Amino acid sequence: MATSRPLLIPWLVEQIESGRYPGLHWVNQEKTEFSVPWKHGLRQDSSGDDVMIFKAWAEITDVEGQRLHDPTVWKRNFRSALRAKGFQMIMDQKNNDVNPYKVFRFPEGQREASAGRVGKRVRRETKRDAERCAAGNADLQDFDQYYSSIAGNLDAGLKELNISGTQQGTYFNVLVYYRGVKVLEKLVENNAGFRVVFSPEQMHCDQQLETVILPSADQIPIRDQMQAQLTRRILEKLGAGLEVITQGAAVYALRRGDSHVYWSLCKHDRSGVPQEVSKQGNQLHTLKEFIADLLEFMKNKGPSPSCSLFFCLGEKWPDPSQRPWEKKLITIEVSLTSLELLKTIAVDGGASSLQSVDLQLSRSLSLMSSLEEMMDCL
Template sequence: MNSGGRRLKQWLIEQINSDIYNGLQWEDEQRSMFRIPWKHAGKQDYNQEVDASIFKAWAIFKGKFKEGDKAEPATWKTRLRCALNKSPDFEEVTDRSQLDISEPYKVYRIVPEEEQKSVRTPVGSSTDGGEMDCSPDVEAFVTESSSDEYTSVLRSSHSPPEEGRSLVTALEWWQPASLSASAVPQNPAGSFTAGFSQMMICFYYGGQLVGSTVTTHPEGCRISPCPPALPHSLLCGPDSLQNIRFPSAELLQHERQRQVTRKLFSHLERGILLRASREGIFIKRLCQSRVFWMGPDPHCTPSPCKLERDAVVKIFDTSSFLQALQLYQEGHYPPPEPTITLCFGEEFTDLGSIKSKLIIVQISAVNCQQLLDTVAGRRSQSSTGNLELPQDVAADPMACVYQDLCSYQLPQRASCFRDNLPIPV
């Protein structure tokens, strides 16, 4: 098990035993399960100093917050939830969690180490402390073969732009050649832009969380293993994008996995471009390596889709999410998930197989996650059909759209958005 998971387990047990966090307590005498308070900022009696204290403490422990920084309780909560859900040490016990009461909480079970060992060992972990086991596909990365042999594992694509081509703007990078400029998703000015350009990006190597970040740049971001080789490089996207780097392979425990991951990095140099707006989340693959993605609704994307190189693809649709959220509030639909999963260099069959993959990146629309948390926390108080939203969310124009969706009209079942097909450029 990775040291990050160990630190979370040890740290959390210490916090529970300290009795200084209201609502954080053991659920059973055997101390195999615990409650963690889960009150949302939209509640009238919400007290940030009390209700967000454990999430704030985790942010401080991880070095993501220090006194004097701007308070971001929703981001603190997202970080701890992400760490809990992805750690093999913990498993949510949904039938014990209570989210529709005045003092909501979730229940998690501490998974014994022996039980973890009995589960299929993911890439990057080992039951005997030796080298990691590799699947046949991964062996192809490890084998020192000819470049032609290796590139057959990773999908090759057409040549990049010629050096003499003129420089392009961020807008043009997102503009499919067959569409007019007005078709490109654009963010209006103000808090609307800031709210819907936020993405939580989490990185997993061999099923273990190795890093996360929140991006808010209105023009989007570029994710790659290293900074662009040249300034204003046509190969890597415009300079105005926020540059986010994959966490270093040196974080991995096993040398063999580090070797394989570094080799995969060499085919991810150009990276991917991501942009979030009120319409949803868009992606453009520039790298040589294959990239597969899966959306939050298996009915819309029943199996992972391959991203074609240089194609703009809509991988998350805000409108479809809000329609599903309306049905969830009315009790007609399970809670929608605002998270998209990307797998680099390897195919994956479903979300259950991602723990065995070399590199997984999960992207969440932060504002949509906040709305989901609000609904989950206020379903029992929404008899009028009007939901009280946190001030920072309510000030956003999208909140008006959401409140309209939550009015008591005949609900329309969310339809799978069909615009996730690649648009050639």
């Protein structure tokens, strides 16, 4: 038998009016908008007071007592409940240095409820509503388990994903091309990153990084002597090479040799503005930016986010003269496998694989909520 639960709106009104939760209060006289503390759990000034309202909702809705000790889950479930009921976030100050918070507006048609009938007994759901809510929470719990291993950061390997029996960490699929012809493909199974060199004896002595050794220019057809000569020149000046490393929730690149290296997030980049990898290092890709772009893509508001990095050795890229990537002498494509898998789940493994339209929508919204929660944690 499903356990009855309080309806969110009258329960939330009662909590706001109670004054028991620091930072939870009305922000307008009509009592249709309220502020909620939204402090990152890793901040030095974070405390139990910052998550009290999230914990309170978790305790009365998680009837099986699952995961009641995870503030991140509390916050995500609270926001999912607001989203499901039609609440609108009208102000986001989660990055405020002094007082991080968010302001939400009650859904239209619920203003009388939000004005408060404090002291009246909180209405309970009917058996039918309770069963439907319990089923929905079960779906959400399954969904959370399906996607929970995505949370984390690139430095720690994004936590291993366990989906349909397939485990995969933060790997780098490295493909090397000489004038558009693939000459090397290697899967780097190293969360720290890798280095690209031509002469192993010249590489930097960082044992944490896996080494990718570029093949000789002898693989280039003998009829193209000029291409082979220019390719050898770039390879010989590569020295200690190019390093691609993870640090925090980001991917960086560092040039250690004399051959200039350029990069982009797209192999068809037509911006004409070269981006050079410096000897001091460049941040190339962040998990936060990827999730933000993925959310926009899921809402049909933006293009598909890139899961790859495209490097060009010895020649400017993106090319100011619009010369295509395939025509460059030495190019390297690096696919970030965890991000590829995350995008596949979001696009193909989510709603499209489900039979029920209602369940498709429910899980799609849950994924978006989970991704937004990940954004808050980065």
